[in-house]
Amino acid sequence: xxxKNAKYINDCTDSTKDPYITIYAVVDGRHLSIPCVVGxxxxxxxxxxxxxGTLTIEDAD
Amino acid sequence: xxxxxxxxALIANVNKGSSxxxxxxxxxxxxxxxxxxxxxxxxxxxxxxxxxxxxxxxIVSNTDEFDGTLTQATDVPSGEGFVNSLxxxxxxxxxxxxxxxxxxxxxxxxxQNVAGLxxxxxxxxxxxxxxxxxxxxxxxxxxxxxxxxxSRIMTKTYTISSANTWEYKTLTxxxxxxxxxxxxxxxxxxxxxxxxxxxxxxxxxSTSWGSYSSATWGYGHAQNAHATTxxxxxxxxxxxxxxxxxxxxxxxxxxxxxxxxxxxxxxRRNAAGVYHYFGSGHVEAVNAGxxxxxxxxxxxxxxxxxxxxxxxxxxxxxxxxxxxxSVPNLTNASTFETxxxxxxxxxxxxxxxxxxxxxxxxxxxxxxFESEL
Numbered sequence: 021x022x023x024k025n026a027k028y029i030n031d032c033t034d035s036t037k038d039p040y041i042t043i044y045a046v047v048d049g050r051h052l053s054i055p056c057v058v059g060x061x062x063x064x065x066x067x068x069x070x071x072x073g074t075l076t077i078e079d080a081d
Numbered sequence: 082x083x084x085x086x087x088x089x090a091l092i093a094n095v096n097k098g099s100s101x102x103x104x105x106x107x108x109x110x111x112x113x114x115x116x117x118x119x120x121x122x123x124x125x126x127x128x129x130x131x132x133x134x135x136x137x138x139x140i141v142s143n144t145d146e147f148d149g150t151l152t153q154a155t156d157v158p159s160g161e162g163f164v165n166s167l168x169x170x171x172x173x174x175x176x177x178x179x180x181x182x183x184x185x186x187x188x189x190x191x192x193q194n195v196a197g198l199x200x201x202x203x204x205x206x207x208x209x210x211x212x213x214x215x216x217x218x219x220x221x222x223x224x225x226x227x228x229x230x231x232s233r234i235m236t237k238t239y240t241i242s243s244a245n246t247w248e249y250k251t252l253t254x255x256x257x258x259x260x261x262x263x264x265x266x267x268x269x270x271x272x273x274x275x276x277x278x279x280x281x282x283x284x285x286x287s288t289s290w291g292s293y294s295s296a297t298w299g300y301g302h303a304q305n306a307h308a309t310t311x312x313x314x315x316x317x318x319x320x321x322x323x324x325x326x327x328x329x330x331x332x333x334x335x336x337x338x339x340x341x342x343x344x345x346x347x348x349r350r351n352a353a354g355v356y357h358y359f360g361s362g363h364v365e366a367v368n369a370g371x372x373x374x375x376x377x378x379x380x381x382x383x384x385x386x387x388x389x390x391x392x393x394x395x396x397x398x399x400x401x402x403x404x405x406x407s408v409p410n411l412t413n414a415s416t417f418e419t420x421x422x423x424x425x426x427x428x429x430x431x432x433x434x435x436x437x438x439x440x441x442x443x444x445x446x447x448x449x450f451e452s453e454l
Contacts, residue, residue, distance in 0.1 A: 029410050042410050051390030053410040055383050062385050
């Protein structure tokens, strides 16, 4: 999977609740909201690429 | 016909399997459901992995010049009750198939639906894969089954004898007494149809169950001309995978039945009009609203949400139509339902009001939930 423009998204009503509820990214050309749930293949792949140093996910606003 | 003959015919029909419901592990084998669209173009970008008609995935790796299209076609075998097929058409041909180049179609079957095959035990049951195929190029092709949990594979070859003619193929795979299929929502079995296969994928015999390696993927495949022939076609329909050593009549089912099965893995809601309503909720703050939506079936796992990628394609109606300033995002998602978060950084929403998520004067807006294996 090729991730572009990856960015964490907070709960926009309460930044102290559910931090980083999703990752927004363009994945192989598709615009995806990815739940931060281990076992989700997109999330797992994003974390793998972060660990390998090939992907940086921008912090939430 | 005598009563005895009628009874014998009835028993024979039951034994043939034609009256058994849900015998087919394949979902959308008749290629009728196409939530993602009916035509998919693949540029010569080397490697592509993408779903096409529901549940069927197309993979091409390491090519150079090669491109083409996959479509939902109406070319079908006559007299079999089909109305659709999956059709590959080569656009630009590859100059030659290098050792690491490969193209195939695959279909992933959920593990808990095939765990009853008892792989890994002495009771492991055989399965039979049957399908209709039509190709502009004749020759020997490889098809197989990959087993994810055990990382094992078994493949077979079949011959396409006549160009541009529908042919019915059946391939039986022994039960794998050394295999593993977990009783869970992961991938269980993955039937594959190789269309062209470089030599890296053909050097290891996989005609009986054994450990997977890339060299086992397409053992015996001997026809790669779909890669090197502009305009070459390969069509597939009537795909069935069932328990036993004999193929039975294809199990046709109502469209809505197949659609519901597909929606466990993918649900797409397109804007039916320029102000299409996707769902209702409430405005929590001047910059934030949420809607809630239930899925028609429990999804395989918590899905991702796909959008058009253009924030202004979406709006929050909470007295006025206020465009979103970022694309909708999932929130509090489960396999049964999800919240969808709407944002407006200009604080245009009115807190405390009900709201709808709607297309903002465009039919480009859509929501798609994906939990494919």
